Amino acid sequence: MTPKKAMDSHIIMTEIVLPNDTNVHGNLMGGRLMYWMDIAAALSAGKHCNAPVVTASVDNISFENPIRLGNVVHIEAQVSRAFNTSMEIYIRVWGEDHLQQYKYKSNEAYYTFVALDPNKKPRLVPPVLVETEEEKRLFDGALRRRQLRLILGGKLKPEDAEELRALFVKD
Secondary structure, eight states: OOOEEGGGGOEEEEEEOOGGGBOTTSBBOHHHHHHHHHHHHHHHHHHHHTSOEEEEEEOOOOOSSOOBTTOEEEEEEEEEEEOSSEEEEEEEEEEEETTTTEEEEEEEEEEEEEEBOTTSOBOOOOOEEOOSHHHHHHHHHHHHHHHHHHHHTTSSOGGGOTTTHHHHOOO
16 A cells, blocks of 8 residues: 555644633533544544544543634644554644734644445555654654553553553563
């Protein structure tokens, strides 16, 4: 399978925070943002593999700064690494206050998607080619993050996680 550049899966999704998107404090509800992030990640994953995709997991999402009513939300998503049938997508979220004219980081997360064949079974995805230093950093950390997800999901024994072995097993 021909590798594809990480940058080729890059997307930016933009939304405006409307009253129906906020909580009683006038901040964007976390669930609404997670919904938008899932859509952005799916677009990026689908762009990479040219196939239907489904969400397999979402890593920890920590909110650094709230996004207020009337602000704009920019969600950047890009495939950081592909495995056999799955892809890790790195997401960054920015808020933008047009009235005060500043942009600020809200949060970041990693999503995992699986590509599907016409029978809705997992299918192979192209490997990722990395070019920039940030892409290399994300690519290099992806195997450790994947092994941690698999351990937490009960699909990998800690002693079998070669990249994380020192964290779980005393030699």
